[in-house]
Amino acid sequence: xxxxxxxxxxxxxxxxxxxxxxxxxxYGATPYLFWYVQSPGQGLxxxxxxxxxxxxxQGIKGFEAEFKRSQSSFNLRKPSVHWSDxxxxxxxxxxxxxxxxxxxxxxxxxxxxx
Amino acid sequence: EAGVVQSPRYKIIEKKQPVAFWCNPISGHNxxxxxxxxxxxxxxxxIRYENEEAVDDSQLPKDRFSAERLKGVDSTLKxxxxxxxxxxxxxxxxxxxxxxxxxxxxxxPGTRLTVT
Numbered sequence: 001x002x003x004x005x006x007x008x009x010x011x012x013x014x015x016x017x018x019x020x021x022x023x024x025x026x027y028g029a030t031p032y033l034f035w036y037v038q039s040p041g042q043g044l045x046x047x048x049x050x051x052x053x054x055x056x057x058q059g060i061k062g063f064e065a066e067f068k069r070s071q072s073s074f075n076l077r078k079p080s081v082h083w084s085d086x087x088x089x090x091x092x093x094x095x096x097x098x099x100x101x102x103x104x105x106x107x108x109x110x111x112x113x114x
Numbered sequence: 115e116a117g118v119v120q121s122p123r124y125k126i127i128e129k130k131q132p133v134a135f136w137c138n139p140i141s142g143h144n145x146x147x148x149x150x151x152x153x154x155x156x157x158x159x160x161i162r163y164e165n166e167e168a169v170d171d172s173q174l175p176k177d178r179f180s181a182e183r184l185k186g187v188d189s190t191l192k193x194x195x196x197x198x199x200x201x202x203x204x205x206x207x208x209x210x211x212x213x214x215x216x217x218x219x220x221x222x223p224g225t226r227l228t229v230t
Binding site: 004102 | 155156162205220
């Protein structure tokens with residue numbers, strides 16, 4: 001069955017430090033991969049997506065993610081975190097073949113220390 | 115352009131009472147989704163509409179949940195009767211095309227339901 005694992009429930013970083021959020025997926029076909037961010041009381045906002053091509057994808061707010069097929073991973077990175085990045089981050093895999101369905105991980109809550 | 119609109123934002127009800135949530139998708143988006151997000155979890159799809167047709171409702175608990183999307187625009191999700199375990203955030207999302215590969219889904223702010 002398809003699944004997404006985000007191993008880190010909570011992460012705390014200092015403002016200005018680099019960030020990497022981990023995501024592993026299980027899906028038999030070529031995956032469509034997404035990262036969403038959810039601020040308190042808000043809906044999910046798409047940060048970036050991978051469909052095909054270059055395995056390093058750039059997103060909004062200075063985020064990037066790298067697809068590694070051999071590791072079934074799609075980790076999210078940011079070189080310098082801002083206090084406004086504190087939020088919950090969700091990795092998702094999109095099921096193709098007409099299903100148009102997103103399977104989400106449980107999320108990683110990011111706290112940023114000043 | 116206006117985003118996905120949901121109402122109400124918060125709802126507190128007693129168990130066994132009915133409740134309804136409303137969603138208006140982004141103009142021109144023909145695919146609409148209802149998700150449930152339990153505390154500490156990612157969203158899980160309840161139902162997906164393409165225009166007015168429900169094309170994936172396999173995760174919708176049909177004994178107490180119902181949904182409709184008359185005229186293929188806005189949608190209502192209903193729970194009757196509500197149970198304590200239904201406490202969650204109910205998210206609506208929309209996208210432009212439900213055929214073939216997944217497309218970007220735009221989410222509303224959600225309705226936080228508390229059942230007491």
